[in-house]
Amino acid sequence: MPDLGDATRGRILYGGDYNPEQWPEATWHEDVRLMKEAGVNSVTLGVFSWAKLEPRPGERDFGWLDRLMDLMHDAGIGVVLATPTASPPPWLGHLHPDTLPRDEDGRTEWWGGRQHFSHSSATYRRYAAAITEDLAARYGGHPALTLWHINNEYCTYDWGDEAAARFRAWLRHRYGTLDALNTAWGTAFWSQGYGDWAEVLPPRRAHYMKNPTQVLDFKRFTSDMLLECYTAERDIVRRHTPHLPVTTNFMPLWAGQDAWRWAEEEDVVSVDLYPDPRDPLGAQNGALVQDMTRSQARGPWMLMEQAAGPVNWRGVNHPKPRGLNRLWSLQAVARGADAVCYFQWRQSRQGAEKFHSGMVGHAGAEGRTYQEVRQLGADLARIAPHVGGARITADVAVLHDWHSWWAGDQEGRPSREVDYPEVLRAWHRALWQAHLTTDFAHPEHDLSAYRMVVAPQLYLLTDAAVDNLLAYVRGGGTLVCGFLTGVADQDDRVRPGGMDARLRALFGIRTLHEWWPLDAGESAECEGFRGTLWSEELEPDGTTDETTPYKGGELDGLPAVLRKGRAWYVSTLPEPEALRGLLTRVADRAGVRPVLDGLPDHVEAVRRGELLFLLNHGREPVTVDVPGTHHDLLTETAVTDRITLGRHGVAVLRS
Amino acid sequence: MPDLGDATRGRILYGGDYNPEQWPEATWHEDVRLMKEAGVNSVTLGVFSWAKLEPRPGERDFGWLDRLMDLMHDAGIGVVLATPTASPPPWLGHLHPDTLPRDEDGRTEWWGGRQHFSHSSATYRRYAAAITEDLAARYGGHPALTLWHINNEYCTYDWGDEAAARFRAWLRHRYGTLDALNTAWGTAFWSQGYGDWAEVLPPRRAHYMKNPTQVLDFKRFTSDMLLECYTAERDIVRRHTPHLPVTTNFMPLWAGQDAWRWAEEEDVVSVDLYPDPRDPLGAQNGALVQDMTRSQARGPWMLMEQAAGPVNWRGVNHPKPRGLNRLWSLQAVARGADAVCYFQWRQSRQGAEKFHSGMVGHAGAEGRTYQEVRQLGADLARIAPHVGGARITADVAVLHDWHSWWAGDQEGRPSREVDYPEVLRAWHRALWQAHLTTDFAHPEHDLSAYRMVVAPQLYLLTDAAVDNLLAYVRGGGTLVCGFLTGVADQDDRVRPGGMDARLRALFGIRTLHEWWPLDAGESAECEGFRGTLWSEELEPDGTTDETTPYKGGELDGLPAVLRKGRAWYVSTLPEPEALRGLLTRVADRAGVRPVLDGLPDHVEAVRRGELLFLLNHGREPVTVDVPGTHHDLLTETAVTDRITLGRHGVAVLRS
């Protein structure tokens, strides 16, 4: 199968979404000039071009795109060509209202924005396939084409009637019989037993709490329907260009898509990444997404979109201070990206995203933003020969599963204060701050290559996943589990005892008497640290090797943290420093070392292939000890034993 | 007529909702074993069994319930049998969409949760009557049956077209003519005059504020429609079993139901009670509901549902610390309950309530929760012979009326900070903390048995109610009224002067110039205390016997509290200690004494029949003076002059 290397061909792809429909052709030539000046070698065309390509149903207008493809080819700029199916033209909804999604209250999502298509609409799928077919037929052989980009940020839901019909079909496929569905959903409770498939609906507005397994299956269904939309288009382009890789761009840690499953259907895994420049944890949030994307890609990946400056969808949209765009772009390369791209090349003057920055902003070529983009282009060209295709090795894996998230994030649970992504971030952050390189993994993945596996919160664990974790520990691995792990099975059925019995035995827990969730701002005093969010009334079974108790309160003396052999259970969320300390100690025992010893705070270090990346996230210069002699690819100078990084400075060292 | 005694037969009913449809039959036998071990003598069956009993329209499947009824009877456990009409099967909504309610925006409430039925749907009522008829015919003669439980927590609204038709019929019945309706609703304002009954609608979404009397009548109508649903089913079961009592379970202080009126239609008044274990005022909130339920029952009542541990519908759901379940259960008995039941016996493993605790939780029989349930069963058995049927005498009544609440809680009023239930709680709390036993009463009830009557806020007072209050004071009673009392008549028409003229004369008020509501967090300085929420610019008429003035601000020197003879008016909400002090002084003058002198804070004392209950709501042991010699039924020891209660400890003393 083709992969990202077929598009990069030894380079780091640099560029971004280009929506030239917005500009007169004269501007296209100015754009090419500036692109070349900035080292841009890749543009993404066609993402929002459906109305332009098919101005009326069945018509085709390819002339403008022909000229652009040629223009790019002449300039030596590769084209990532998008199917335009994320934003249907107004005529589609007007002629075919069945293509429009309905929300759980029955309200229509109209055109006038974007993504106003129902994943379940046969009509939508038919039109989308037709334009994809013609696009692939026309440009499959164009020399500028390097990669296919299907749709954009798949992210829609639909509770309407056609979606209901598809949901029923999906459920029939999953369960075979209504009896099996009734069992899986626990419909014996609240008189929800279904006697006919026709009675089954998406979880629409209800008087009181909805059936949680119905909601869980609806999320699974939604991810699968969107995936069907993707694979249908992918299969079309693949038929035309079997040699070219195909991708669709993920939104980071987006709730609607089982990206583990999706990644298997992609040749290239790509992601859009927009940390808030004002967020003191922005760099860590970026690292998390980069680690997860790399793990999904199982190798180099593509940063499909980022912002050269501010976005426009936050309450207050801060620009990137001097140096931050370069720093965060090189961080992505350090963590495995072989493509650094933006939304979008030239900032729109009209429409909904005119206050979202571009590589060329409203200030034009004189603006600071473009000037920094140009510098970054030179940096990327400098390091590309040494980076492209190189791999990263991690000794630690963090477990993450969308199905578990979906099951846990529902009405009627012990605490709405528990926000799964925040818990995941807290655990990843502790590892990141401890300078431990981490992969992400699915709980059913082979984990044997890792010295240490961390499961921040896997509320739902299938039997296979439990088997996998037990086998991992039996095989010598170190496992650390956070609270609310192993509570439910694949149908969101609470396991007897409130936690899988084999996991309880693994950790040395006899009885889980009660969960004691904590209020917002509340903490639970433990020996040596404070816990947040959660605590538990646990009775150990006498086989633990080590426990750290709660102190004071109703849980006084009961274990907060238990260790039995190489299996750890943490029944609260330790405050950040405490969690970092705990994981550092566990890692140390497991033989996992930080990337470098003695790293200052705010300095991130990553080894990729034979290179060592050092990134200063602080605004003050900092000196880092790097024993030995190295060559800094960015400055092309020698470095011996220590190096000083300026504000937001980066070094890429080869030993 | 039958009453609760026909079900208790000298015992305290102990048990809870049992939803065995969720479990294999093998589990039923394990359940019976644990029930007997815990002293359970009553289970409620069938609450959510409609889909099981009628799997397809008109079909019946009673076999499983036959076996359960027999099983319970064999075990000596009585059955409270529920009509299953609170949660229709999916086929009902699917075949008959007219059974589904619509909200004020026209949105449907679909099946998939529970209570997705329109109280106004003739189709729903027909199916509900049919299953009730067959259930009553089949089990009316079963020896296990002790009590009928109709539906569950009636609580739905409907703004749809069939509800609109019933609303018009209800209005015709109330008003006779459109002229009378136009007068009552004040439709001369804002051009709302109706010329045809067909024009009258429920108060659906409007551009700006709705007609308040229309809204008030819609609340009255809703309560009445739900009551019609109840009485229709009650009449069916009563026809089959005239000797058995009937109930439906209230939600405490729920806004949608005029429980005074409903209680008249019940043989047994029952309530569901779920104070937050974390709420420092949880015990008082419980006491309020218990006092109100007892007053509605005019004798012993039934605690139909409580939680053995956490619920699952709050933001953060805290478990019950050790001892709290016993403490609050015995509090209910102290305040008149002859039945202590739970939702539910065994915690669900699936469905929307799987994180709502059960008497047997996820931890099973080894769990602390079940262990404490078992201890409580023994306690209840110990005291039952001395408690059953015994009455409580109160010298103080607190007035409460749903119609007044409904009228006062609307758009376009002086202050949205005024929350009626909170005001009611504040006044009850002051009395509770002063250890004064209180009943609740409707403002048109005969009040002559009480030495003191407190009206925290009766915004709407009918002429009959005003007459009643005046007669009460004339007859020697002491009356204390809070602000916003007597403002409106039965149609929510503001009385001339902003407050009923006879009430103004009663308190010595000449002119109510303006209401001065206070902002959140603001207070009004008064002589000796601070007021919250509200203040008033009042001009006395020179006949008052006593006034406490405002100090400073725009109201400086004007009266905050007025007394004329035995009638008191409090134009603000004094801070808790001040209100407690005020009511203690008023009670003392009225000859009302606390249950015991010298009671420590956190200790609640209640006399029921010949017993004195002492309840320690604190987490520290406390010693209470109880002059004389007593027998503690729980410990079966003698107590002389003083007793020490441990953390959450309880004593039940017989002298």
Place this chain on the structure above:
Amino acid sequence: MPDLGDATRGRILYGGDYNPEQWPEATWHEDVRLMKEAGVNSVTLGVFSWAKLEPRPGERDFGWLDRLMDLMHDAGIGVVLATPTASPPPWLGHLHPDTLPRDEDGRTEWWGGRQHFSHSSATYRRYAAAITEDLAARYGGHPALTLWHINNEYCTYDWGDEAAARFRAWLRHRYGTLDALNTAWGTAFWSQGYGDWAEVLPPRRAHYMKNPTQVLDFKRFTSDMLLECYTAERDIVRRHTPHLPVTTNFMPLWAGQDAWRWAEEEDVVSVDLYPDPRDPLGAQNGALVQDMTRSQARGPWMLMEQAAGPVNWRGVNHPKPRGLNRLWSLQAVARGADAVCYFQWRQSRQGAEKFHSGMVGHAGAEGRTYQEVRQLGADLARIAPHVGGARITADVAVLHDWHSWWAGDQEGRPSREVDYPEVLRAWHRALWQAHLTTDFAHPEHDLSAYRMVVAPQLYLLTDAAVDNLLAYVRGGGTLVCGFLTGVADQDDRVRPGGMDARLRALFGIRTLHEWWPLDAGESAECEGFRGTLWSEELEPDGTTDETTPYKGGELDGLPAVLRKGRAWYVSTLPEPEALRGLLTRVADRAGVRPVLDGLPDHVEAVRRGELLFLLNHGREPVTVDVPGTHHDLLTETAVTDRITLGRHGVAVLRS
């Protein structure tokens, strides 16, 4: 054309909305007695009388209104007669559901409140025209009639199908061709190109951000449709009574209506004004509205509605403390009002506004509110002969434009913290606190009469407006612009460079690199003051005459404020004292002087004609220096060199 003078005839109109349909006729006579006692000389009839006048479709019942008109005439009280079209009778919506508006989610706004009419409904317009026609025919010649009041507070939106059809027609008229619309809306982005007019819709609920120019045009359309409703009725009454003035009452600074454009269609500009009595800036908010209304009227204007006491639509509705009603009423006269009217004469006892105060409140004639109303009537009569028709001269104009507000207040912009009305208020407040009398002006108005023009935030500026500002400065004017000015053109298209190039040149700005919006509560340190809300990364072009830099942070040393000649640019919102100081200095250089020197805080001074109004907004007495000898019209005493104003005291001095 007739004007306000035709209604006032040398008096200050004093009175209010009178809704006598609510009262028996006996009360009408009591009302007239109290009106005369209070000096009331004008009442507004018929605002909500449609159902009374047309109880069934096509019927007419004028008898009651005949009697009222005669009664008023006999009492010497003039009548402002309203068309009753703001609140259609229930029968209209019932017979013609097409007259009901739909919101963007498709939800109907039902009758039961008021203003439940679609501006786009042909049926509504037909019925509204018919009742207007008959009303004008019947009362056009009545001697009591002084002024026509069309509808009431036009303020509705409609996203429904008939509105969609009218929107398309409006757009056709605006753009001529679909190509022009596509260009204006920038539909090339996000695949929004329209191929058929039938595809164009109002901006209904969408999956993600809507097209901002579509939203902008929908706001323009809404204002225009409402205006069509107004002019249709105006034309009818004008045909009957060409000699009588016509008005409709604005809501102050309401977002839905381009009041500049509307004012051109009115003979009398009137406004409803309800500052919060608790708001420490209530007086300034009042002054702003008064200045704006006077500027729209280009002369005397009418205060159509205010409250004698509390309103009922805030969360907490505070009454007016003693003296405040008089103070704020005289403030309106000082700032150009020749009519001081209220909603409503007698407080309703029923309906949605029964807690909105009246001139005669629930307390009746004895209430403090009516007593103060009576005193004010006497005051107005005393000053009327000297005030009526007199003009106010301002040297400063503040620019304001609804289209700019509409364009700027959208999704997807740099900062949701920036609230246009708040920014406008902040700048006006600084001028008001500096005792500088200000007009408001549209950016395309002739500004040459002003010494100083302030543009707090004109995000959208047409080319004509830019020309106008440049010409103003060239002509010797002093211009001060706040941030986010000149960003977009008439289609909400961002101008190259992010700010109009000619404006940049005017201020000496070479490059606007980035906007740096500030978080809520954040501030930007500048030389000598702190900025809020916003900051900018600006590069000057070397031609500025003066700059004040940012200090510290990422913008250290860059200009926060720039001056080039008489043109100032302020790239942040200085804190209140700093903005007042800045504008005082700029005004001083421009030769603009405060109304009086040495005025204490809290004292407002306004010159109207030959009179000097002094208003003490404080609750403590204050002494004001007024050199020379004057006559105080209110106390009819001589004043020499200084005067002491009591709490909320007012003096009206003639020299």
